[in-house]
Amino acid sequence: MTRIITVTSGKGGVGKTTTSASFATGLAQRGFKTAVIDFDVGLRNLDLIMGCERRVVYDLINVINGEATLTQALIKDKHCDNLWVLPASQTRDKDALKEEGVEKVLAELTHQGFDYIVCDSPAGIEHGAVMALTFADEAVVVTNPEVSSVRDSDRILGILQAKSRRSIEGREPVKEHLLITRYNPGRVEAGEMLSYKDIQEILRVPIIGVVPESEDVLQASNQGAPVIHQKESDAALAYQDIIARFLGEEKPLRFVDYVKPGILKRLFGGK
């Protein structure tokens, strides 16, 4: 049975695409046939983060309009088996994203035997974001420990509960997961940053993981390989834990407690 997972946030720049890329890669690494779709029509970026920007020929809108087949548009990931990328259109306007068209593409992916479809939502609460969450079975709400991001996450949760097919048809509601990124345990300890517990208490959504602020995220996007590939990176380990929890494994949260730098590190600096 295919599951559709929407990665959303309301606010821009919090790590939706970074999360979509690593989440889809993590599922594929576990052996699940996975597709990741960029819904940000006009501002596509998932292709860059996945490192397949030079192989884009057709896109989601081409498939919706019947100008290309789904098989022609899907790009096989070069880092990882079982993983395909469906890029967004860079040129069309976002109204080209028709609900029936999206439904058709998702149905065809289901028919092709995909286990998971990860939908990378655009920022905002407009048409593109609504299209990305309409058919969701599960939603990963990406939030930064910062007031505007938390408020926008609450807005998008409201929209999820109002506009998803599952809600409209009165089926079992979309399963929500809270994913906190750019977390800095030192600043939380100092009382300068909302803690993950605070955010969870405010949003009342079960937490799937906390990704620490990490320099590796930028390095990963520079190279076009999702950060989950960077061995030894805290961010990669955090995303691997997130995949494990998503698949039902018990994993205690890591990288949420402040570790005092050792004397050597304090003397000689370093990362």
Add this chain to the structure above:
Amino acid sequence: MSLLSMLFGNKPKTAQVAKERLQLIIAHERDGGGNADFLPDLQRELIAVISKYVKVNPDDIRVSLEKQDRYEVLEVNIVLPEKP
């Protein structure tokens, strides 16, 4: 934060301030604080109905939604024209 202010605890940590502000605004917005989208439509339709019977200016009808503790008060204020 200096040792003195830590000792006397006179300044709340900003994360705590953030949490309290968020709890307030989100509770308000979930409660439908941001949900009064129907007011402009209501105002337009009221003007249309009343105009059928009395000649009024669109500016003479005011609709507002106010929150008083646990109640919401919908106030409609219509100024009728003076008899010529």
